[in-house]
Structure formats: C-alpha cells, structure tokens
Amino acid sequence: MHLPGTLVRIRGTRHATGLAVAARWSDSMSNVKGNALGGFKNFVAAQHGAAGVERWLEALSPQEAAQVGGIILPHGWYPVGLWNRLTDHYLTLFGGGHPQCFRPIAAAIAEEDLQRFFTVLLKAASPATVLRRSASLWERYFDEGTMEASEVAPRRYTVRLTASRLPDRGPGPITCSVGIPVWQERLMSHMGAREGRCLHTRCRFRGAKACEFDVSWG
Structure with missing residues (x-):
C-alpha cells in the first residue's frame, strides 16, 4: 500500500497515486534503490530523532517529504534527486558542511x-x-x-x-x-x-x- 502522493518504481514498472506526482516522473530522472534511501533515513532517525528527520526533510517539497517520511520499500526505486538533495541538506544541517x-x-x-x-x-x-x-x-x-x-x-x-x-x-x-x-x-x-x-x-x-x-x- 502506498501513502497518498507517493511514487515508487518496482521491477521496472512506474506506479503513482496522484496525477500531479506521476507527471513529475519522466525519463529525464534517474533513481536510487530504496534500501539506500531507507538506510539513510534510519540513520537520521537513530542519531537525531523524529525532530531531526523532520528538519532533514525540509530539503524536499511537501509531496516528496511525505514520500520519504512514509514507508520506504527496500526494493523500490526513488528519484535520485531526492537522494542528492537530502545528502547536501544533511551536511549543512548536521555536519557543518563537511563531506x-x-x-x-x-x-x-x-x-x-x-x-x-x-x-x-x-x-x-x-x-x-x-x-x-x-x-x-x-x-x-x-x-x-x-x-x-x-x-x-x-x-x-x-x-x-x-x-x-x-x-x-x-x-x-x-x-x-x-x-x-x-x-x-x-x-x-x-x-x-x-x-x-x-x-x-x-x-x-x-x-x-x-x-x-x-x-x-x-
């Protein structure tokens, strides 16, 4: 079951629960596997708590934040742009900008x-x-x-x-x-x-x- 507004691709098939989100998925985007994105989220939660996760997700649009804040499927595919923005924001927010x-x-x-x-x-x-x-x-x-x-x-x-x-x-x-x-x-x-x-x-x-x-x- 997907949360409202979430988007995930599984086994090469694209699924979306809203037309607005589906329109944003195109061949111009590439993807990261859910096990990596989910592992990142689990680390943030363990180190910085729920409040830290909420601040971390501020790098994303409301729809994207709802997607990452919900259930991340380990074998699903998610837009790599999410990964890149969350990585950069984590460094700024919790790492003083140090890679x-x-x-x-x-x-x-x-x-x-x-x-x-x-x-x-x-x-x-x-x-x-x-x-x-x-x-x-x-x-x-x-x-x-x-x-x-x-x-x-x-x-x-x-x-x-x-x-x-x-x-x-x-x-x-x-x-x-x-x-x-x-x-x-x-x-x-x-x-x-x-x-x-x-x-x-x-x-x-x-x-x-x-x-x-x-x-x-x-």
Missing part, C-alpha cells in the same frame, strides 16, 4: 546491506571476484551510470564510474567521494581483507570524464 560527516551514514548503509543481501557472496568470493562484478553491484543502488573494475597489480584495482553530473540524473559528489570508498572498504573488511583501502583519485565533478577509485588490500 566526511557522510562517512558514518555510508558505513551504516553498507553494514546493513552486506549482512542482509550479500551474505552468500561474501562467503564464496574474494575481493577481486567481487570487484569484477562492480557493474552488477552498482545497479543494486542506482539505475544511472556504469561501474567497471580493472586489475592494475595483484590485490590492486582501478574502479571507474561513468555517470551523469546532473542532480536529477546521477549521484552527486558526496556519494562518489565519500560513499563509494566507505562501501568498498566495508566490503573488504567483511571479507577479511587486511588494510583494505579505496581512494577517490579522479572526479567527474572536477573535470574528469569519470570518477576513478584506487582499491587495494593487503
């Missing part, structure tokens, strides 16, 4: 997802095997962009993300510079890799054609 304040949020999302959705993969694969599946892992979170990994040395890979820079088309700079490295490092930690490290070395928001990450472990 690194997003680290515990990314870590919380990664921890929950790795334990809920990736248990079999973590038991059966090595970090190298998982990195070679970067494309499919990326698609579990965003439906815009492509991610690929290439080996540059034993236990060292370059991961490349190509995606739109437009705020309603692709994940923003905080997701790339902080969120992705944290997720990769938590992944390696869960797999027992020592000294796992992911550095954001090139950024599509700073003149590069794609974001690049230097991923290594001991």
Whole structure:
C-alpha cells in the first residue's frame, strides 16, 4: 500500500497515486534503490530523532517529504534527486558542511546491506571476484551510470564510474567521494581483507570524464 502522493518504481514498472506526482516522473530522472534511501533515513532517525528527520526533510517539497517520511520499500526505486538533495541538506544541517560527516551514514548503509543481501557472496568470493562484478553491484543502488573494475597489480584495482553530473540524473559528489570508498572498504573488511583501502583519485565533478577509485588490500 502506498501513502497518498507517493511514487515508487518496482521491477521496472512506474506506479503513482496522484496525477500531479506521476507527471513529475519522466525519463529525464534517474533513481536510487530504496534500501539506500531507507538506510539513510534510519540513520537520521537513530542519531537525531523524529525532530531531526523532520528538519532533514525540509530539503524536499511537501509531496516528496511525505514520500520519504512514509514507508520506504527496500526494493523500490526513488528519484535520485531526492537522494542528492537530502545528502547536501544533511551536511549543512548536521555536519557543518563537511563531506566526511557522510562517512558514518555510508558505513551504516553498507553494514546493513552486506549482512542482509550479500551474505552468500561474501562467503564464496574474494575481493577481486567481487570487484569484477562492480557493474552488477552498482545497479543494486542506482539505475544511472556504469561501474567497471580493472586489475592494475595483484590485490590492486582501478574502479571507474561513468555517470551523469546532473542532480536529477546521477549521484552527486558526496556519494562518489565519500560513499563509494566507505562501501568498498566495508566490503573488504567483511571479507577479511587486511588494510583494505579505496581512494577517490579522479572526479567527474572536477573535470574528469569519470570518477576513478584506487582499491587495494593487503
């Protein structure tokens, strides 16, 4: 059951409970998976309470705030513009504008997802095997962009993300510079890799054609 005015896409099908909301959903928008958005909301609620969530949602329109404030379906898709605006607003509201304040949020999302959705993969694969599946892992979170990994040395890979820079088309700079490295490092930690490290070395928001990450472990 959807709340009035909510909008979510499940398994490639678009559903809306109001014509005004449906009209705002178009091919010019891209999406983030509900497990990431819901994990973000759960973190805000745990750290800042209901009042903090209400202040956090002020970054959105009333319809959008009702959508995110209601039930978020883990396997649903939500406009990535919501994610980007909520990320930026969180930094302003609770982090003094410092990008690194997003680290515990990314870590919380990664921890929950790795334990809920990736248990079999973590038991059966090595970090190298998982990195070679970067494309499919990326698609579990965003439906815009492509991610690929290439080996540059034993236990060292370059991961490349190509995606739109437009705020309603692709994940923003905080997701790339902080969120992705944290997720990769938590992944390696869960797999027992020592000294796992992911550095954001090139950024599509700073003149590069794609974001690049230097991923290594001991």
